[in-house]
Amino acid sequence: MCELMAMSANVPTDICFSFAGLMERGGRTGPHKDGWGVTFYEGKACRTFKDPLPSCESEIARLVKDYPIKSCSVIAHIRQANRGSVCLANTHPFVRPLWGRNWTFAHNGQLSNYQEVLQVSIHEPIGETDSELAFCWLLDQLKRQFSVQPDDMKSAFLYVASIAHTLKALGIFNMLLTDGIYTLAYCTNNLHWITRRAPFGKASLIDSDWVIDFQEETTEHDIVTIIATQPLTDNEQWHKMQEGEFALFHLGEKVETSGES
């Protein structure tokens, strides 16, 4: 399995604190040593840092941890390989263009007997993972449903949420998907989220001894949501998502959620 993390915020925010906690699980406090990656949005563009090395040993992870890149939308992933070898092509997140936007996807879980269901023709995978194929399949479905970009991008995300059960039927499918504005979390068994807003408090990481006082780092208007497979802090209340539930965030604010679809 793997660990996922996303941030959705209404102001460009750095993820050094949360990323530091996640990266510890990449071979030190957790077994997820088969690569890691993180995608930061700046407007419609994004940049991805990834490495097939364990995050706790990666020079590039050290840079990302120490260098505060501010973004309203981030997706990060650390991998414990099941389908597909340990190599760059199989390292999440996966980023692909659609409708003149970058879409970024990361998956926790494992699918079985999926080749027949997940037929793709428009978006072809580069690596060998079930995850990248699932992403390509979702983009193919989106492109078929909306031949041009819908006026309201929320409808595209709600469409993805409505077809995600097809992927859940193939195994464990915890997913994060963003276009830099909206972030969709879809849960099979392993996703938590928290929205931080004023009055901000202190938070302490589970995986290291870092304690942060968000009041010193934020303004009263900031709204910052973190989504992760497992809570990253031990003194805050994280919402545990239910099987088949999705949550859609728009620049930090939850705008839609559901139970089993």
Added chain:
Amino acid sequence: MCELMAMSANVPTDICFSFAGLMERGGRTGPHKDGWGVTFYEGKACRTFKDPLPSCESEIARLVKDYPIKSCSVIAHIRQANRGSVCLANTHPFVRPLWGRNWTFAHNGQLSNYQEVLQVSIHEPIGETDSELAFCWLLDQLKRQFSVQPDDMKSAFLYVASIAHTLKALGIFNMLLTDGIYTLAYCTNNLHWITRRAPFGKASLIDSDWVIDFQEETTEHDIVTIIATQPLTDNEQWHKMQEGEFALFHLGEKVETSGES
């Protein structure tokens, strides 16, 4: 204008030496201060480091310069903005998937009156540059010419070379394009290349006082081609490309070249 660099090699090779020379031109020995980027291939996958900051001040550029990432195919770019603002979306190289491979593109020059000629429908730009639109147009033409991936990818690159004159007719179009195996260089007025092979010698950078002895860094079977807008070393013989000329490299070896098409 901008500066371009590519490496094509038959064994994974680091580009620290050439990259160091190029990065000096990003605000120190040259005026190309409007961002930089570099894409490294590992098999069919690639990773890109980019920054809208000047390369000579960029923390990320420092990491790439000091951390030897070995690759058979690299494209790098430093930008002096003409079309499009200074932001991540307008920062080269541009990477897009086609036929289950990553294609990477960088451009030096400037096009005029191009909107009518460069109509795209399959690949839509994310940023505002003439360069990214030219890349999307080339990929659209490729997808139209070959509905599925050709058995011999060389034919795809020769097709791109054959239609590049349409872009040259719109202005200055010096281009680098790779799928990680083949690298195509197309020249309007500003491209040079050099192939290094045994017996290797010493080389000294123009833009810094770094001298390297390639004999200490290579084996006798290594073949490494560097392509750049301007020569990076001052004690070697670089081939200057002519207007309308292309050169196609396959893992370091030149496999095809032409005069004005």
